[in-house]
Amino acid sequence: MTSVAERPDPMSDPVSRHTPPAARRDLGWIGIPLVAAVGLAAYWLLPDDLALLTRIAASALFVLSLDLVLGYGGIATLGQAAMFGTGAYAAGIVAVNWINDPFAMLAAGGIAGGGIALATGALILHARGLTLLMLTIAVGQIVQEVANKARDWTGGSDGLSGIDPAPVLGLFRFDMFGRTSYLFALAVLVAGLLVARRIMRSPFGLACRGVREDPLRISAIGGSPKSYLVALYAVAGVFAGVAGALTAVTSGIVGLDSAGFPWSAEALVMLVLGGTGRLYGAVIGTAAFMGIHHILAASDPFHWMGFIGLFLIGIVLFLPGGIASGLERLGGLLRRKEDRA
Amino acid sequence: MTKLLEVEGLAKNFGGLQVSADISMTLNAGDRCALIGPNGAGKTTFVNLVTGVIPPSAGTIRLAGRDITRLPAAERVRLGLIRSFQVARLFKSMTVREHLELAVLQRDRRTFRLFASVGKVAGLADEVAGLLDTMGLTQAAHTAVGSLAYGQQRLLEIALALAMKPKVLILDEPAAGVPHSESQRILDAIDRLPEDLAVLMIEHDMDLVFRFARTIVVLAQGRLLCSGTAKEIVADPRVREVYLGSRADAR
Ligand SMILES: Nc1ncnc2c1ncn2[C@@H]1O[C@H](COP(=O)(O)OP(=O)(O)OP(=O)(O)O)[C@@H](O)[C@H]1O
Ligand SMILES: [Mg+2]
Numbered sequence: 001m002t003s004v005a006e007r008p009d010p011m012s013d014p015v016s017r018h019t020p021p022a023a024r025r026d027l028g029w030i031g032i033p034l035v036a037a038v039g040l041a042a043y044w045l046l047p048d049d050l051a052l053l054t055r056i057a058a059s060a061l062f063v064l065s066l067d068l069v070l071g072y073g074g075i076a077t078l079g080q081a082a083m084f085g086t087g088a089y090a091a092g093i094v095a096v097n098w099i100n101d102p103f104a105m106l107a108a109g110g111i112a113g114g115g116i117a118l119a120t121g122a123l124i125l126h127a128r129g130l131t132l133l134m135l136t137i138a139v140g141q142i143v144q145e146v147a148n149k150a151r152d153w154t155g156g157s158d159g160l161s162g163i164d165p166a167p168v169l170g171l172f173r174f175d176m177f178g179r180t181s182y183l184f185a186l187a188v189l190v191a192g193l194l195v196a197r198r199i200m201r202s203p204f205g206l207a208c209r210g211v212r213e214d215p216l217r218i219s220a221i222g223g224s225p226k227s228y229l230v231a232l233y234a235v236a237g238v239f240a241g242v243a244g245a246l247t248a249v250t251s252g253i254v255g256l257d258s259a260g261f262p263w264s265a266e267a268l269v270m271l272v273l274g275g276t277g278r279l280y281g282a283v284i285g286t287a288a289f290m291g292i293h294h295i296l297a298a299s300d301p302f303h304w305m306g307f308i309g310l311f312l313i314g315i316v317l318f319l320p321g322g323i324a325s326g327l328e329r330l331g332g333l334l335r336r337k338e339d340r341a
Numbered sequence: 342m343t344k345l346l347e348v349e350g351l352a353k354n355f356g357g358l359q360v361s362a363d364i365s366m367t368l369n370a371g372d373r374c375a376l377i378g379p380n381g382a383g384k385t386t387f388v389n390l391v392t393g394v395i396p397p398s399a400g401t402i403r404l405a406g407r408d409i410t411r412l413p414a415a416e417r418v419r420l421g422l423i424r425s426f427q428v429a430r431l432f433k434s435m436t437v438r439e440h441l442e443l444a445v446l447q448r449d450r451r452t453f454r455l456f457a458s459v460g461k462v463a464g465l466a467d468e469v470a471g472l473l474d475t476m477g478l479t480q481a482a483h484t485a486v487g488s489l490a491y492g493q494q495r496l497l498e499i500a501l502a503l504a505m506k507p508k509v510l511i512l513d514e515p516a517a518g519v520p521h522s523e524s525q526r527i528l529d530a531i532d533r534l535p536e537d538l539a540v541l542m543i544e545h546d547m548d549l550v551f552r553f554a555r556t557i558v559v560l561a562q563g564r565l566l567c568s569g570t571a572k573e574i575v576a577d578p579r580v581r582e583v584y585l586g587s588r589a590d591a592r
Contacts, residue, residue: 207452213432222418
């Protein structure tokens with residue numbers, strides 16, 4: 001006898017029945033506090049790996065921006081690093097030449113990333129599929145080339161160095177052990193997750209989900225799919241720009257590879273690994289990818305990419321929704337057991 | 342009487358195939374008009390032309406006196422020209438409630454609010470509850486459309502059109518796929534529409550047509566065959582031949 005109440009469907013959960021489905025999909029309220037808690041735990045447990053953890057946190061914010069574009073907007077892109085790189089350079093240039101307050105640097109990165117996304121998005125987002133993919137790659141190449149040519153500002157292929165951020169809030173210096181860097185990066189990531197979730201539950205987020213599923217139906221209720229896509233692309237550009245700025249703040253240098261095609265592609269791999277359209281899937285994917293990379297690259301520097309490849313194939317074949325979907329299924333199983341007990 | 346929708350000499354060719362030819366018709370405020378015709382007559386194509394989903398090969402379309410022939414679909418919607426789809430065309434992963442929320446927010450141009458919570462937009466919950474109630478969808482409010490019975494998807498399709506507060510409403514076979522018990526609900530909802538609205542309904546079910554329509558337009562092979570009151574149409578021998586006759590034969 002299977003009644004509706006026994007289906008492994010979140011509707012059967014009496015708490016979630018009254019919350020909108022977007023809330024159910026990101027594991028209710030657990031997802032973001034969990035990221036904060038695990039992040040803090042890692043701070044105590046892995047004090048020697050703070051540099052790696054800091055890179056993971058900043059990269060996760062970047063992958064989160066890709067999730068906004070791809071997971072919520074359905075925009076296929078291999079050029080998200082254009083916004084990351086622009087944000088990183090903007091923050092670095094501002095710090096070297098004018099002010100080195102870390103929040104001012106983040107703001108500069110966000111504005112630059114959002115601005116370039118708005119300008120290029122308006123130009124390329126009428127395209128779809130492969131054409132769009134090529135155009136996003138082209139934008140990334142152009143940004144990289146501009147950064148390469150503007151040596152006076154960016155340091156060209158040597159990279160932009162000498163970024164020395166002031167203490168956070170005038171209180172916390174960026175110490176040589178990277179403690180401040182990590183906690184700052186973690187805080188920015190958690191704040192980014194909260195803001196992203198807020199946006200995705202807003203009227204705008206609802207409309208973007210509609211555009212992803214059926215743009216023509218959106219026109220039939222009077223909306224313009226392209227303007228939603230451009231706006232979403234710009235919003236994600238702000239996130240990517242802030243992520244780039246965060247990397248500039250915490251690492252002190254910005255290189256040409258920050259706008260490069262490989263970085264865009266790697267972000268896509270991390271997102272697919274973690275699971276799209278969930279926000280925290282971006283964090284899980286980034287942590288998994290960079291964690292595995294770190295461990296394998298140390299023990300087997302020649303074959304680690306092969307292992308990552310196998311891992312990715314395994315995930316795509318057996319967990320098409322990424323690691324996050326696996327966790328959700330696990331969560332669903334546990335919840336049903338609790339219900340029965 | 343105010344002319345709301347005026348169509349003149351509308352034509353559409355797909356390659357060499359002429360699917361619509363020289364269609365002219367007018368809808369006035371308060372009209373309840375049925376568009377009938379055999380399968381493949383070009384009824385849906387006509388709706389697509391009028392609503393701007395496909396561009397016409399010739400002809401003009403005016404809405405409340407304004408030429409909208411070249412206007413994009415979304416702008417026609419904003420002017421109050423709303424259609425429903427013959428085959429339910431919905432957002433599979435969204436719930437019934439989310440569909441209506443989106444439609445109402447879009448209608449009021451409140452979709453570019455990035456930091457508001459959908460649940461807290463003033464007046465939204467009440468309006469959506471009213472729409473759900475009208476179409477008998479309250480029980481299904483939190484069900485994702487992908488797992489909704491087809492009849493209910495049809496009801497939602499109508500609810501979406503109603504949510505837009507149309508001036509001209511075009512319903513493409515609103516009762517197709519809806520169990521007979523539920524089609525009454527659709528008619529009830531249409532009955533309760535504001536009087537001054539112009540409604541054009543495409544429908545094969547003649548029971549529904551006669552209950553709904555004051556005037557009927559018959560389309561055959563992409564051309565207007567005739568139009569008139571329900572009585573005139575039933576009596577017209579040409580209509581019997583191309584449409585009613587062939588239907589009666591089929592039964
Ligand atoms: N995009 C298209 N390209 C080519 N032919 C088309 C296209 N769309 C429709 N047609 C043709 O135009 C004719 C009319 O189609 P349409 O869907 O408008 O008919 P209809 O009157 O709505 O029929 P039904 O009662 O079955 O819904 C059909 O012969 C169809 O094959
Ligand atoms: Mg049709």
